[in-house]
Amino acid sequence: MQKVQNIVIGFGKGGKTLAKFLAQRGEEVLVVERSPQMYGGTCINIACLPSKRLITEAARGTDFAAAIQGKIQMVNQLRDKNYHMLADEKTVTVLDGIAHFTGNHTIAVKTASGLKEFEGERIFINTGATPNIPTIPGLKDSQNLLTSTTAMELPKLPKKLVIVGAGYIGLEFAAMFASFGAHVTMLDHHATFLAREDDDVATMVAENLQKLGVEIKMDVALKKVQDQDQQTILTYEENNHEQTITADKVLVPAGRHPVTEKLGLENTDIQLASDGAIKVDSHLHTTVPNVWAIGDVKGGPQFTYISLDDFRIIKSELYGDGTRQTTNRGVVPTSVFIEPPLSQVGLTEKQAQVAGKHYELFKMPVAAIPKAKVLKDKRGMLKMLVDRDTKTIIGATIYAPESHEIINMVALAMRAQLPYMMLRDQIYTHPTISEAFNDLLKNPVN
Numbered sequence: 001m002q003k004v005q006n007i008v009i010g011f012g013k014g015g016k017t018l019a020k021f022l023a024q025r026g027e028e029v030l031v032v033e034r035s036p037q038m039y040g041g042t043c044i045n046i047a048c049l050p051s052k053r054l055i056t057e058a059a060r061g062t063d064f065a066a067a068i069q070g071k072i073q074m075v076n077q078l079r080d081k082n083y084h085m086l087a088d089e090k091t092v093t094v095l096d097g098i099a100h101f102t103g104n105h106t107i108a109v110k111t112a113s114g115l116k117e118f119e120g121e122r123i124f125i126n127t128g129a130t131p132n133i134p135t136i137p138g139l140k141d142s143q144n145l146l147t148s149t150t151a152m153e154l155p156k157l158p159k160k161l162v163i164v165g166a167g168y169i170g171l172e173f174a175a176m177f178a179s180f181g182a183h184v185t186m187l188d189h190h191a192t193f194l195a196r197e198d199d200d201v202a203t204m205v206a207e208n209l210q211k212l213g214v215e216i217k218m219d220v221a222l223k224k225v226q227d228q229d230q231q232t233i234l235t236y237e238e239n240n241h242e243q244t245i246t247a248d249k250v251l252v253p254a255g256r257h258p259v260t261e262k263l264g265l266e267n268t269d270i271q272l273a274s275d276g277a278i279k280v281d282s283h284l285h286t287t288v289p290n291v292w293a294i295g296d297v298k299g300g301p302q303f304t305y306i307s308l309d310d311f312r313i314i315k316s317e318l319y320g321d322g323t324r325q326t327t328n329r330g331v332v333p334t335s336v337f338i339e340p341p342l343s344q345v346g347l348t349e350k351q352a353q354v355a356g357k358h359y360e361l362f363k364m365p366v367a368a369i370p371k372a373k374v375l376k377d378k379r380g381m382l383k384m385l386v387d388r389d390t391k392t393i394i395g396a397t398i399y400a401p402e403s404h405e406i407i408n409m410v411a412l413a414m415r416a417q418l419p420y421m422m423l424r425d426q427i428y429t430h431p432t433i434s435e436a437f438n439d440l441l442k443n444p445v446n
């Protein structure tokens with residue numbers, strides 16, 4: 001059995017960044033990745049970057065098949081760059097194979113040339129997450145079932161697409177496929193559309209999706225799925241009535257669960273949390289010393305930038321003062337990449353009310369921003385909540401063009417605990433969406 005200083009299982013965002021960091025300090029690192037098609041991990045190959053590329057192409061009116069070809073080229077380049085970023089380091093070995101634990105600090109890797117065994121001084125688990133497919137009769141075996149991965153590999157645009165799940169992927173793919181010209185219906189078992197958001201925002205997002213041709217059916221229970229000829233019939237219950245809908249393809253973005261199956265955890269003292277994720281403390285330690293878990297596999301918010309932040313926490317422990325933890329990440333902004341993008345940080349108005357916060361609410365429509373006229377896109381609104389006593393920002397929802405950029409400025413202001421007047425009185429370039437803060441923050445509406 002070969003002894004290695006560091007083993008990273010899975011070529012994910014946090015793991016690859018950590019591998020590079022350790023290698024640049026002369027440490028030996030073995031990175032095990034189960035598929036050469038996944039060098040660089042989920043984000044660059046099958047998630048964030050390809051989906052945002054297709055969303056951009058759809059908005060530009062590019063033909064679907066051409067957009068898919070362009071996406072494939074982009075991903076190939078990114079994957080190659082990611083592979084070399086690690087493989088070209090003197091002290092890094094990228095090994096193709098499926099890793100599983102044989103003991104607390106030992107792994108076996110199934111490779112094309114047989115089983116290879118390693119003992120790691122430190123082991124980092126970065127195996128990501130995989131789609132949930134609800135156990136609905138006929139769904140798993142449908143010839144027309146798509147995951148977000150296979151939806152981005154289709155040779156031609158489906159005419160009728162049904163999407164089961166109106167969460168992040170559901171929304172982004174609904175808008176994208178509708179913009180490419182598909183007829184899209186979203187089915188979700190949750191009673192409320194965008195339940196986390198304020199009602200005014202959720203209503204506006206729903207209206208804009210509907211204008212794009214997306215049908216949204218909430219509070220429905222999918223009962224069965226049957227293939228008929230080339231198509232698929234979905235039977236669901238809505239208001240106690242059984243309904244059917246026919247689809248050419250059925251995309252199922254119903255959440256993603258951590259990849260822990262077949263990892264051999266039963267051979268270790270690594271415990272799982274109740275949600276099936278690897279149990280970690282605030283330093284990302286598993287229940288076995290010198291074994292950490294990074295990214296989606298450890299549960300919590302599933303974002304590439306969280307996996308990257310996990311790297312910072314481990315770096316802080318190994319080469320810093322050890323103060324970084326999951327508990328001091330600070331505010332974590334989010335963006336749903338629809339048109340216009342929906343971005344959020346801190347509390348919504350609804351959450352602030354539940355928490356009993358004393359806040360001032362600032363609100364304005366995108367239509368009042370000069371840049372909106374330039375962009376010929378007046379859809380959306382901006383909301384910001386400020387603590388009445390401290391005058392610091394406690395939350396913002398920006399449903400506006402370029403919100404995925406300016407939300408980061410709000411997050412920074414929150415992190416630095418700046419008084420909101422700094423954003424209000426800042427000199428902004430013109431015409432921009434960010435200059436809307438000059439007007440937004442003049443007068444509270446409550």
Ligand SMILES: Cc1cc2nc3c(=O)[nH]c(=O)nc-3n(C[C@H](O)[C@H](O)[C@H](O)COP(=O)(O)OP(=O)(O)OC[C@H]3O[C@@H](n4cnc5c(N)ncnc54)[C@H](O)[C@@H]3O)c2cc1C
Binds near residue numbers: 013041098129263
């Ligand atoms: C369609 C889609 C769009 C998304 N869009 C965004 C977005 O816009 N912004 C955002 O921040 N997040 C987005 N996400 C979420 C984001 O992709 C994930 O949170 C992130 O990629 C998780 O990274 P990770 O570090 O946990 O590991 P991953 O990048 O998932 O890497 C895990 C790796 O481990 C490998 N692996 C698994 N098991 C083994 C094993 N036993 N042996 C060896 N290798 C193994 C896998 O092949 C994989 O390469 C999106 C997700 C999806 C599905």
Ligand SMILES: NC(=O)c1ccc[n+]([C@@H]2O[C@H](COP(=O)([O-])OP(=O)(O)OC[C@H]3O[C@@H](n4cnc5c(N)ncnc54)[C@H](O)[C@@H]3O)[C@@H](O)[C@H]2O)c1
Binds near residue numbers: 134164168172222336
């Ligand atoms: N822009 C981004 O940052 C981005 C984009 C895409 C994905 N992601 C990440 O990927 C994760 C996974 O995305 P997702 O969209 O699969 O999950 P999600 O949790 O965002 O949404 C899942 C949706 O499926 C619904 N659902 C679950 N089971 C169902 C059933 N049986 N019938 C009908 N509806 C059902 C849920 O009510 C929910 O609305 C997200 O949580 C997010 O962290 C991020």
